[in-house]
Amino acid sequence: xxxxxxxxxxxxxxxxxxxxxxxxxxxxxxxxxxxxxxxxxxxxxxxxxxxxxxxxxxxxxxxxxxxxxxxxxxxxxxxxxxxxxxxxxxxxxxxxxxxxxxxxxxxxxxxxxxxxxxxxxxxxxxxxxxxxxxxxxxxxxxxxxxxxxxxxxxxxxxxxxxxxxxxxxxxxxxxxxxxxxxxxxxxxxxxxxxxxxxxxxxxxxxxxxxxxxxxxxxxxxxxxxxxxxxxxxxxxxxxxxxxxxxxxxxxxxxxxxxxxxxxxxxxxxxxxxxxxxxxxxxxxxxxxxxxxxxxxxxxxxxxxxxxxxxxxxxxxxxxxxxxxxxxxxxxxxxxxxxxxxxxxxxxxxxxxxxxxxxxxxxxxxxxxxxxxxxxxxxxxxxxxxxxxxxxxx
Amino acid sequence: xxxxxxxxxxxxxxxxxxxxxxxxxxxxxxxxxxxxxxxxxxxxxxxxxxxxxxxxxxxxxxxxxxxxxxxxxxxxxxxxxxxxxxxxxxxxxxxxxxxxxxxxxxxxxxxxxxxxxxxxxxxxxxxxxxxxxxxxxxxxxxxxxxxxxxxxxxxxxxxxxxxxxxxxxxxxxxxxxxxxxxxxxxxxxxxxxxxxxxxxxxxxxxxxxxxxxxxxxxxxxxxxxxxxxxxxxxxxxxxxxxxxxxxxxxxxxxxxxxxxxxxxxxxxxxxxxxxxxxxxxxxxxxxxxxxxxxxxxxxxxxxxxxxxxxxxxxxxxxxxxxxxxxxxxxxxxxxxxxxxxxxxxxxxxxxxxxxxxxxxxxxxxxxxxxxxxxxxxxxxxxxxxxxxxxxxxxxxxxxxxxxxxxxxxxxxxxxxxxxxxxxxxxxxxxxxxxxxxxxxxx
Numbered sequence: 001x002x003x004x005x006x007x008x009x010x011x012x013x014x015x016x017x018x019x020x021x022x023x024x025x026x027x028x029x030x031x032x033x034x035x036x037x038x039x040x041x042x043x044x045x046x047x048x049x050x051x052x053x054x055x056x057x058x059x060x061x062x063x064x065x066x067x068x069x070x071x072x073x074x075x076x077x078x079x080x081x082x083x084x085x086x087x088x089x090x091x092x093x094x095x096x097x098x099x100x101x102x103x104x105x106x107x108x109x110x111x112x113x114x115x116x117x118x119x120x121x122x123x124x125x126x127x128x129x130x131x132x133x134x135x136x137x138x139x140x141x142x143x144x145x146x147x148x149x150x151x152x153x154x155x156x157x158x159x160x161x162x163x164x165x166x167x168x169x170x171x172x173x174x175x176x177x178x179x180x181x182x183x184x185x186x187x188x189x190x191x192x193x194x195x196x197x198x199x200x201x202x203x204x205x206x207x208x209x210x211x212x213x214x215x216x217x218x219x220x221x222x223x224x225x226x227x228x229x230x231x232x233x234x235x236x237x238x239x240x241x242x243x244x245x246x247x248x249x250x251x252x253x254x255x256x257x258x259x260x261x262x263x264x265x266x267x268x269x270x271x272x273x274x275x276x277x278x279x280x281x282x283x284x285x286x287x288x289x290x291x292x293x294x295x296x297x298x299x300x301x302x303x304x305x306x307x308x309x310x311x312x313x314x315x316x317x318x319x320x321x322x323x324x325x326x327x328x329x330x331x332x333x334x335x336x337x338x339x340x341x342x343x344x345x346x347x348x349x350x351x352x353x354x355x356x357x358x359x360x361x362x363x364x365x366x367x368x369x370x371x372x373x374x375x376x377x378x379x380x381x382x383x384x385x386x387x388x389x390x391x392x393x
Numbered sequence: 394x395x396x397x398x399x400x401x402x403x404x405x406x407x408x409x410x411x412x413x414x415x416x417x418x419x420x421x422x423x424x425x426x427x428x429x430x431x432x433x434x435x436x437x438x439x440x441x442x443x444x445x446x447x448x449x450x451x452x453x454x455x456x457x458x459x460x461x462x463x464x465x466x467x468x469x470x471x472x473x474x475x476x477x478x479x480x481x482x483x484x485x486x487x488x489x490x491x492x493x494x495x496x497x498x499x500x501x502x503x504x505x506x507x508x509x510x511x512x513x514x515x516x517x518x519x520x521x522x523x524x525x526x527x528x529x530x531x532x533x534x535x536x537x538x539x540x541x542x543x544x545x546x547x548x549x550x551x552x553x554x555x556x557x558x559x560x561x562x563x564x565x566x567x568x569x570x571x572x573x574x575x576x577x578x579x580x581x582x583x584x585x586x587x588x589x590x591x592x593x594x595x596x597x598x599x600x601x602x603x604x605x606x607x608x609x610x611x612x613x614x615x616x617x618x619x620x621x622x623x624x625x626x627x628x629x630x631x632x633x634x635x636x637x638x639x640x641x642x643x644x645x646x647x648x649x650x651x652x653x654x655x656x657x658x659x660x661x662x663x664x665x666x667x668x669x670x671x672x673x674x675x676x677x678x679x680x681x682x683x684x685x686x687x688x689x690x691x692x693x694x695x696x697x698x699x700x701x702x703x704x705x706x707x708x709x710x711x712x713x714x715x716x717x718x719x720x721x722x723x724x725x726x727x728x729x730x731x732x733x734x735x736x737x738x739x740x741x742x743x744x745x746x747x748x749x750x751x752x753x754x755x756x757x758x759x760x761x762x763x764x765x766x767x768x769x770x771x772x773x774x775x776x777x778x779x780x781x782x783x784x785x786x787x788x789x790x791x792x793x794x795x796x797x798x799x800x801x802x803x804x805x806x807x808x809x810x811x812x813x814x815x816x817x818x819x820x821x822x823x824x825x826x827x828x829x830x831x832x833x834x835x
Contacts, residue, residue, distance in 0.1 A: 165677070179656055207474045273668070276474070280659060281667035316677070356667075359477070359484040366485070367655020374648040381641040388637050392432055392629055393818060 167313040169284045169291030176286075176353055179368065182361050183354045185217040190333055191351025192216065194344050197331050199275060202267060202322075204255035207276035208355050211249040215358060216351075223249050230254055268308050270321035279349070279356040286349050288314065293345035296324040424610055429628035430635055431616035433817045437511075438614065439642030440504040445602060446643060447497040452595050454490040455539075462542065464588035466581045469544035470669040488658040494536050495661045496650050498684035501529065509729075510750055512738030513615040519730040521612065524605040526726045528598055533685070533723070535594040538587040540682060545666030550679045552579050552587075558692070561713040578672070618816055619739025620809055627813035678767055686764030687757050691788070692719040693768055694781040718785060725792050733796045737806045745804040753791045756784040 175184040192213065195205065210227035218226065227247035232254055235242035247254070255274075257263035264271050279285050291314040299311035299319075309319040326341045333339055354360075412418040461480050463472040476483035505525070508514055514522035541552045556573050560566040575582025613622060622628055653660060661683060665676050681689050695715040700707035709717070725732075740747045763770075763781035770777040810816040 207471070207478060212478075277667040281664050283664050285664075363484065363488075363655055363658070367651060370651045370655060371648060374644055374651060378641065378644040378648060381637065381644050385637040385641045388633050392634070393821060 165283070165316040166318060167291075167295075169287040169314055172287050172290055174286050174350070174353065176350075176360060179364055181364065183216070184350050186335065187347045187350040188216045188354050189218075189351075190335065190337060190344075191347035191349065193333065194326075194331055194348040195275070195351055198325055198344075199348065200253075200256060202256055202263070202272040204257075204272075204274045205253040205276050205355060206255055206274055207252070208358075209250060209252045210247060212358060216354065220249075227251060268321060272322070275352055275355065277356050279353045281356075286353050289352065290345050290349045293326060293348070294341055424606075424631075425636075426630065426632040428610065428631040429622075429625070430614050430631055431622055431627055431813050432629040432634070433616050433618060433627075433813050433820075434614065434635070435617050436638070436642065437503070437507040437617075439639055440500045440507060442639045443500040443642055443646050444497065444504055446646075447493060447500055448595065448598060448602065451490065451493050451497060452599075454486050454493065455592070455595065457486050458490055459592060462588075464542065464585050466544060466584055466670070469542060469584060473543045485654070488654045492650065492653045492658060492661060494539065495653075495682070495684065496646070497532070498536070500646070501532065502684070505529070506754060508615075509753075510740045510747075511615055511617060512619050512733065512735075512740065514730045515733065515738050516730070517612045518609070518615060521605060521608045522730060523727055524601055524608060526723070528601045528605065529726075530723060531594055531598050531601065535591060535598070536682065536684070538591040538594075541584065541587050542591060543666060544584065544670045546668045546670055546674070546676050547663045547666040547679070549579060549670035549672065550676055551681055552583065554679055555681075556583075558712075558716050558719075561710075561716045563713070615738060616813060617739060617741065618810055618813060619737060619742070620813065623812050624814070627817075680765060683761065683765070686762075687760035688719045688722060688764070690760040690762075690764035690781045691722055691785045692716065693764070694718070694778060694785045696778060718789075722785075722788060725789070729792065729796075732792050734801045735796075735804070735806070737809065742807040742809055743800075743804060744807065746800055749791060749795050749800070752787065756787045756791075760784045760788070 175182060210223060214223050227249050230247035231244045232247045232251050233242055234245050237243055260271055279289060282288050292312060295312050295314040296310060299305045303311060305311050305319050309321055310323055311319050326344045328341060329339050331339050337343060408418050461476045463469060476487050537555060541548045556570055559569045562569060571577060575586055692715040695718050696711055698707045698711050699709040699714055735743060737743055740750055760781060763777055766777055772780055
């Protein structure tokens with residue numbers, strides 16, 4: 001359960017689930033019990049509110065709250081509800097206390113669920129007085145949906161609290177969160193430096209090619225120069241021998257060890273995993289990675305740490321073979337940013353988030369177009385269908 | 394299908410020439426344009442066509458993926474990553490395919506529950522229903538094998554758990570498992586054959602879809618009232634009434650589908666499947682995809698041997714019991730048309746059935762929850778498995794006790810309306826009156 005509901009977008013997952021449930025429930029209900037009122041409501045839900053949130057979003061400035069914008073697109077109802085309850089929070093949520101924030105989101109989500117469902121049921125009941133049976137059925141469906149939603153909302157926390165796996169990572173406000181999220185290129189560039197100077201000693205990045213880093217804002221010459229700094233094992237040549245040559249943009253990042261066995265042998269039996277997909281391959285995603293990198297501390301007295309292992313409450317077994325990888329001023333940033341552990345972790349997570357999902361910006365931009373088109377198409381088809389059916393006596 | 398009839402308007406020209414030799418034009422005309430549908434169908438009847446479209450989406454994206462995928466244990470994971478990174482719009486095609494499976498199951502589940510509620514499986518539609526159950530089984534097999542192909546941790550261990558279930562079969566169990574694996578463990582031969590079958594099964598499903606629709610068009614659609622069509626006044630032609638409505642359904646479906654594909658493409662998946670398969674490392678929780686969770690919960694609910702109490706005689710051990718329960722949960726749907734003895738189709742006129750139905754639905758959803766939790770999870774201070782067993786018991790009781798024995802004895806059906814057209818006209822009139830009253834108020 002933990003993994004299922006706490007995937008990459010971990011901490012927005014419960015709200016997201018709630019939102020989708022609300023949307024699906026209300027749509028199914030509206031579709032089943034199509035009346036003037038419910039149809040209007042569906043239209044409002046599907047079209048008007050996203051546009052409104054889009055508009056207010058543009059005014060608000062992207063940077064203020066990238067994390068919270070996740071809600072804007074997918075949960076228009078939620079957002080308006082939330083700003084209604086605490087307008088300041090909607091703007092400032094990025095800085096707000098995480099726990100309280102999550103609580104607010106949960107409460108508003110639940111309120112929104114109940115309100116939308118109850119409204120749908122009420123509309124259905126008044127419109128279909130003669131069809132009490134349908135209304136009753138809808139009511140039961142609605143109630144079970146609410147129960148289910150509440151279950152979904154509560155589950156991730158419970159799973160973390162159950163002690164399976166590590167401590168729940170605190171929620172961070174990443175620039176790549178949310179439907180309008182974009183990568184912070186300067187952070188990712190610094191992160192590349194951290195990967196190269198620190199992580200790459202043990203961890204491979206084998207799915208990423210040098211040419212890919214152009215997406216982080218490097219020009220073709222810089223990419224070529226960057227690649228050429230690496231020595232790549234190639235061959236066999238005409239004599240049948242392997243040889244080393246400077247890297248080309250088309251090469252993938254070379255791995256630090258020739259094979260897994262060599263990696264294990266050099267790391268006390270533990271295999272440092274490939275980092276290309278790391279952010280997608282762990283529950284909690286970027287939040288987890290940041291928490292892990294900054295979460296090393298002395299083990300509590302009652303906790304026995306194994307030989308050659310290090311205590312970290314965020315790791316699934318609370319102890320791992322990786323020594324604390326980051327220390328103050330471990331790298332010297334080209335742009336002069338002070339290299340604190342927090343900063344380096346933040347930067348390398350930005351870089352790895354990009355490495356895991358290089359298509360993310362295109363994906364979200366395409367999605368916006370798809371949703372606007374499909375929303376508009378739905379409305380047109382709704383009107384057309386109603387017109388066609390109005391002929392039937 | 395009656396003898397080909399050639400209507401005057403398409404007897405001429407190229408279409409006429411074609412149609413008098415191979416009547417595809419009149420077949421399309423009959424089944425997609427003029428086909429009469431009850432005019433009181435609700436939007437719940439949209440999900441059948443959505444399932445068909447989902448199948449087409451899966452086949453088209455699947456073929457595109459197969460063109461880039463390598464079914465080999467050393468290359469499968471990397472070839473999927475190559476699709477995600479280097480193939481033009483490969484990420485889009487793969488995310489449509491992976492989320493498409495979930496949405497395919499979602500619409501099929503809604504379609505099935507609709508059929509259950511309105512008694513669409515009853516005479517004369519038994520075969521339509523049974524062909525549907527057959528498709529559901531094929532879908533489950535296809536989805537399971539498809540999930541193995543990316544060769545991530547959950548692929549590998551999911552395949553291990555599911556194929557090992559066959560070892561519960563007495564005597565030949567282990568042989569069956571080896572035959573499925575193509576060896577003594579899950580390895581390259583397993584991946585190869587799963588890929589071959591994953592490519593084959595969807596086309597078998599297409600064939601069954603054709604039979605499903607053929608059988609449906611012989612007997613005609615059921616409707617929310619569950620009463621038979623009595624005159625042409627009860628019906629409207631498929632086009633434009635249902636072509637428009639189905640297009641609307643499709644647009645709304647794609648809207649929600651897009652939310653997942655573009656904004657939460659991995660939400661329904663499992664992070665462990667982005668870790669390459671490793672036979673030496675078992676993930677802490679092995680969970681199937683959400684659409685299998687209720688069945689997975691039933692499998693795990695049977696934790697006891699069945700035999701003679703207080704002796705060591707065991708007829709069915711816990712493992713076989715679980716497998717039989719899970720398999721039975723699907724197979725029992727085949728005989729549902731004969732388990733439900735009520736002559737009334739629609740749940741709308743069966744007050745007690747309706748209650749049983751909603752409890753059944755809640756049980757299925759709850760079983761999904763149980764399946765997602767760890768085996769040792771606790772609810773209200775009691776093992777969650779107990780509740781899972783309870784819900785499983787209700788699942789079967791609904792089919793073998795409530796439907797055939799209890800309901801026919803105690804339920805008093807509500808009087809059925811005289812005809813579809815009358816009920817429909819009443820509805821339209823009420824709506825108009827309601828509107829009039831609103832306007833008068835204003």
